[in-house]
């Protein structure tokens with residue numbers, strides 16, 4: 001009987017591993033360079049302001065010069081890309097703002113940037129995102145000094161390191177780095193990108209929006225957390241939304257590749273009264289999270305640079321914690337690279353015996369494309385947030401390549417949630433799908 005065979009299979013530890021570190025990814029993660037990161041941020045703040053409505057023609061100041069700088073760096077890395085990987089592509093993109101009023105005093109075209117690092121298979125895309133634009137207290141002020149060292153040069157530094165490092169490494173799936181503008185004016189740049197993705201049918205697997213990942217101090221309470229990073233995932237589709245699976249995945253990969261950084265899963269779309277560019281992709285139905293520092297400093301973000309009653313205000317580079325930022329960039333790389341080497345999500349994951357009074361659980365699913373893909377069944381108790389590393393029976397839950405796509409275990413479906421994910425021959429797990 002198939003069921004008995006499956007139970008038997010589940011009791012033996014198969015050879016396929018899924019939780020070990022990939023040496024290529026470990027080396028890439030270690031390659032994130034603090035001096036490079038410091039240089040990017042020092043250079044980004046020299047543009048005085050990167051406000052969405054700031055100058056596009058001044059060679060030294062404003063968003064136009066900043067986009068030239070970002071594009072210049074990426075074009076250089078693209079030209080020197082490793083010969084064994086598909087050629088990276090740097091594209092300047094613009095979109096129209098101000099047609100519907102909002103935080104704009106005129107109708108104009110504003111720039112942004114997309115860097116595509118094509119995969120060798122290129123069936124799916126992982127998007128890394130950060131915003132170029134900055135602001136001061138008055139969101140309409142496009143000329144005042146608005147360095148935006150943390151908000152969001154820290155995120156831009158993450159994208160720049162990703163382009164620099166991944167231009168040297170062939171990955172199976174495509175990674176796109178989206179440098180967006182218009183965030184502070186109302187998420188306009190990311191909305192433009194999300195609509196473009198929908199219109200052009202980008203095969204997006206995951207979106208990681210990095211917005212403020214370099215500050216460690218909480219103003220007012222003086223709490224300092226330099227080993228915690230938040231990942232926000234939406235709650236509106238329940239606790240097992242695809243975005244939440246992505247958030248848990250980032251935490252799992254960080255535990256393997258950047259164990260000194262604790263990922264705090266925040267089961268909210270974003271912070272109170274504030275949003276981010278991932279929301280634009282959520283609205284289009286994509287799997288998207290926000291990666292963000294644990295503590296926020298309101299004496300920095302959106303402030304005019306000044307000293308008042310002995311307190312210094314403003315988002316200047318002095319307050320960025322570079323070792324912390326480097327660890328957060330490493331977390332991004334670990335997650336993105338694993339996703340780019342992982343198989344797709346399995347389809348139609350079902351609790352096959354949900355209608356039966358039975359203390360076993362039987363799960364079935366549809367295969368994903370790719371040779372030698374194995375599968376891993378995950379579970380957790382209903383009040384737990386994260387998938388267990390192995391099943392409570394002691395089994396790994398791995399269904400080897402070529403075995404029937406069915407798994408049975410002596411655990412009650414009433415006491416656990418179950419999910420299935422596909423695992424590459426190299427041991428890179430994909431995103432899990434909850435069994436319905």
Ligand SMILES: [Zn+2]
Pocket residue numbers: 131151152183211212
């Ligand atoms: Zn921001």
